[in-house]
Amino acid sequence: MRSEAAEGDWVFGYGSLMWRPGFDWVEKRPAILYGRRRAFCIYSVHHRGTPERPGLVLGLVRGGSVRGVAYRVAAERWREVADYLSEREQPTETYIESRVRVRLDGGQRANCLTYLSDTGHPQWAGDLTEDEQARRIAGARGLSGPNVDYLRDLVAHLREAGVRDLGMERLLQRVVDLETG
Numbered sequence: 001m002r003s004e005a006a007e008g009d010w011v012f013g014y015g016s017l018m019w020r021p022g023f024d025w026v027e028k029r030p031a032i033l034y035g036r037r038r039a040f041c042i043y044s045v046h047h048r049g050t051p052e053r054p055g056l057v058l059g060l061v062r063g064g065s066v067r068g069v070a071y072r073v074a075a076e077r078w079r080e081v082a083d084y085l086s087e088r089e090q091p092t093e094t095y096i097e098s099r100v101r102v103r104l105d106g107g108q109r110a111n112c113l114t115y116l117s118d119t120g121h122p123q124w125a126g127d128l129t130e131d132e133q134a135r136r137i138a139g140a141r142g143l144s145g146p147n148v149d150y151l152r153d154l155v156a157h158l159r160e161a162g163v164r165d166l167g168m169e170r171l172l173q174r175v176v177d178l179e180t181g
Contacts, residue, residue, distance in 0.1 A: 055140030
């Protein structure tokens with residue numbers, strides 16, 4: 001029988017939260033969420049694009065599994081962290097704040113706060129082809145910089161964590177080819 005993770009409130013990151021959480025945590029563990037997968041499925045009109053030229057950011061969509069990071073947050077800091085994450089992740093309310101059950105390294109389980117894609121939101125891009133994603137990401141820029149930098153950071157940090165996501169690596173190469181064209 002697998003054991004539960006140590007008590008505490010947890011956050012699951014699958015995108016930039018993996019390498020830039022922006023909050024204090026007491027424990028960081030590799031984690032897998034089953035039943036969801038990482039996808040560029042949200043139009044970004046702030047951080048990685050503009051209303052005139054939307055970019056794309058990650059969301060969690062149904063199917064597959066996704067490797068990410070779980071952070072345990074001290075109880076006395078939880079409200080502060082949850083408020084920070086709500087402000088960071090919800091500038092246009094494109095996600096649904098949810099609790100998900102992940103498997104931590106070592107087989108333990110933890111219930112984590114994460115953000116799922118809201119398929120009913122106007123910024124929901126849906127299931128775009130790889131070519132459509134590459135065209136959207138190439139050249140898009142927002143308050144947080146070029147959209148391709150977000151994809152580069154994702155691929156680099158996944159590699160550092162020992163995770164090869166061939167789909168994201170292939171997408172990055174397509175975007176680079178378009179931008180250097």
